[in-house]
Amino acid sequence: MILLDKPPLNDCEHCPFKQLVCEYISEEDFQLLYNSSVQLKFRRGENILKQGNRFTHIVFSSKGYVKLNYENEFGKNLILTVVDSPRLLGGINVFNDDTNMFSVTAIDECEACLIDINVLKNMALKNSALALRLLEFSTSMFRDSIINFISLAHKHVNGRVADILIYLSEKIYKSNKFILTLTRKELSEFAGCSQENIINTLSRFHKDGIICTNVKIIEILDKSRLAEISRFG
Numbered sequence: 241m242i243l244l245d246k247p248p249l250n251d252c253e254h255c256p257f258k259q260l261v262c263e264y265i266s267e268e269d270f271q272l273l274y275n276s277s278v279q280l281k282f283r284r285g286e287n288i289l290k291q292g293n294r295f296t297h298i299v300f301s302s303k304g305y306v307k308l309n310y311e312n313e314f315g316k317n318l319i320l321t322v323v324d325s326p327r328l329l330g331g332i333n334v335f336n337d338d339t340n341m342f343s344v345t346a347i348d349e350c351e352a353c354l355i356d357i358n359v360l361k362n363m364a365l366k367n368s369a370l371a372l373r374l375l376e377f378s379t380s381m382f383r384d385s386i387i388n389f390i391s392l393a394h395k396h397v398n399g400r401v402a403d404i405l406i407y408l409s410e411k412i413y414k415s416n417k418f419i420l421t422l423t424r425k426e427l428s429e430f431a432g433c434s435q436e437n438i439i440n441t442l443s444r445f446h447k448d449g450i451i452c453t454n455v456k457i458i459e460i461l462d463k464s465r466l467a468e469i470s471r472f473g
Contacts, residue, residue, distance in 0.1 A: 399473015
């Protein structure tokens with residue numbers, strides 16, 4: 241984790257977070273948020289938020305990909321979802337608990353602004369429209385995690401892996417050909433299966449001409465077949 245020099249306030253003009261909150265608060269109030277924030281750079285594998293730690297800052301990620309993971313009481317890790325930037329992380333805790341419900345971890349180099357939760361919470365408590373908008377903006381990732389759990393509950397490994405490949409292609413990398421920033425272990429934690437199942441399934445998809453894999457590069461060659469596997473998997 242590296243502390244970055246905070247950009248001048250006028251450099252925040254095109255920041256999606258500023259554009260979001262300044263629909264509901266004044267420039268003076270945004271100055272308070274700016275003064276309460278710190279900008280950090282995270283390397284791959286570093287926790288941005290850690291499960292069980294006290295929730296002190298809301299995080300706005302401006303660059304990079306992150307995973308939301310949950311560790312159960314037996315030490316088993318499950319990736320709830322993967323999201324790209326820009327994204328508001330941890331916003332569900334603004335009116336919930338003072339403890340992080342899950343970990344948010346960088347899966348490549350990430351940059352983020354950490355904003356004092358008490359400053360933002362006080363503004364949201366005085367402004368119901370701001371509170372509603374923050375909740376809406378920050379909970380989209382939970383919709384993705386719920387969909388993933390439905391897949392885990394009702395599909396076999398083929399269907400789960402197909403779902404993940406489609407999700408990564410459409411929502412994260414936004415291309416049918418991408419450099420995979422997740423390891424095979426992380427894919428197994430995302431799909432809720434073993435690494436061996438992941439490796440075998442990707443190999444089978446490759447042999448069947450559905451995808452092409454080359455170390456970290458994955459290309460979806462036949463999306464209609466992949467969608468069919470997802471639908472009936």
